[in-house]
Amino acid sequence: MDSLDLEVLQRARAWLSAGRQVLLATVVRTWGSSPRPPGALLALRDDGRAVGSVSGGCIEDDLIHRLRAEGMPTRAQLVSYGVGAEEARRFGLPCGGTMELVLEPLSEAGSLTALLDRLAAGELIERRLRLADGKVSIGTAHAEQGLSFDGEVLTSVFGPRYRLLLIGAGQLSASLARIALSLDFAVTVCDPREEWFEEWSVPGTTLTREMPDDVVMAMKPDARTAVLALTHDPKLDDLALMEALRSPAFYVAALGSRRNNALRRERLREFDLDEAQVAALRGPAGLYIGSRTPGEIAVSIAAELVAVKNGVVAERVLPVAEAKAALEVAQDTLSACRS
Template sequence: MDSIDLEVLKTAAAWLNAGHRCELVTVIKTWGSSPRPPGAMLAIREGGEIVGSVSGGCIEDDLIASVARDGVSQTAPFLLDYGISADQARRFGLPCGGTIQLAIEPLSGASGLPELLARLGRGETVERRIDLKTGAVTLRGASADSTLHVDGDTLATVHGPRWRLFIIGAGQLSRFLAQVASAMDYRVTVCDPREEYRMGWDLPGVELVHCMPDDLVLEAQLDARSAVVALTHDPKLDDLALMEALKSDAFYVGAIGSRANNAKRRERLKLFDVTEAQLARLHGPVGIYIGSKTPAEIAISILAELTAVKNAVPAELLVPHATAAPMSVAGCVIP
């Protein structure tokens, strides 16, 4: 499953390859409230077909109308502001007087999309630099903390995974979790030393390894852009990986299981010199309470909590499984 931005780039490349004229539209800055963050993209081709999104829809309608009226621009890239006045904000659906700045880039064979897509397919994080005067494009490697920026007449956008998710266990739940996380631009690694669980695993773009989970966690050198979720229900696999993850800089560490099993897990982890402060970082039972019962629903629950932690949503606004009313999850009652 591709992320929205990767789908935009692939579609734009296909349009160009088919001989269509098209433009790439990128959110550069926002002020006040805005439906989409900097870096969000859409592509629009002659005839008004679009893929992606830069707003809640009203700006897209205006862009489609502009293409229908004026055709696809053949000039160099340019910047365009929406929502400067209160009237424009109301017209384009920008709440609370928000303002959004877009880069409109006519695409061509010189736009570097095939090379960019090839590098993204290899799991690279890439900075794409566009000369706003000439439209010339250069590509270079980027670090995980690189961000979109405008430097004089150069726009630099960043593409590829900048967050990492390590999933312990290759079961059905892991498959759903890996699919959706990949679409959210995580570089996903699934670890399971059990051959019977790895058989038949064929999820494109997701790395599957068979080493012991704690070895993987140590080798990965987890940083503040890393998350670990243990899903095997097997203490021999989950506990050692969780121990190393809780001692790392990972922004999120979670484990599936009932409240009773998680309480036992916490007692076991104390035997490995995991401190109370480190144990407090463990999300278990993992996920936000949404009444989830199926593997797909549980995956959404986990990613909802993971996203909330990544975005620094205050804990008091969340209802995690660990504090929710008793319920049944995947056939097991959480007491």
């Protein structure tokens, strides 16, 4: 679930609580190119105010126009945009692109309160809407589940699908945690050091003082889990990385220089990790963007995290170690030419 979509649900509830009517639009199917994926949300207030996005803006404008001209619909309905080339151009879709949306009139804030309360508790939730009578039910979803629509029932999934464990509660961790939360990761921060633990102040994260390796084992990392060591302290980082590298976690990384990460890999081999497991460690963590400040380094790491999550092949990104090595080769070559 995108954090923008959570904002849509929260704003819709606030409007309903203030006595306004709200229309919730959900992208349910796309063909060809489309600006927003299935599951994207848009909430329209009865006076035309909007939050969220289902396109680049043209479809939103048409929905607002229809709402003002025709009023709030009385039942859920399916609408299509961009079926032909002319309509595709009119609504800002690439030629041949098609998008279907379910439009659902919301009547009371209570219809969203239970959902938002469970999302606030960190749960992954499915919301089922039956178009025939507008009946809504919610239940627990699983991480592999996605939006589904069979023409009669729309099942939307809300909540964090991915988990991120940060070892260390310093300034960089705080910057990265805020970015990860906006990317819809459930973020756990582990730091047994009292001086760092007591100063942590990022809302929406889970904070623990347990030893990092114990936290990794308790989390039981799966293919939707990322583990990142940021303390520079081998006593904290290495054991956690050892457990994470033995798991199916899709991203395991560590901060530090190339030299420190080379030494870390040597230490990990002493823990009986095989070469494939050691090679899976990403370090120095992040993509090379010339970052220096904690905020910039957090952006670099978040970019690599998202790239790996989205299956971007290594040849299309430039990790820090490879980038700096390439720069050194280029500088040596330039120096040789000048001499």
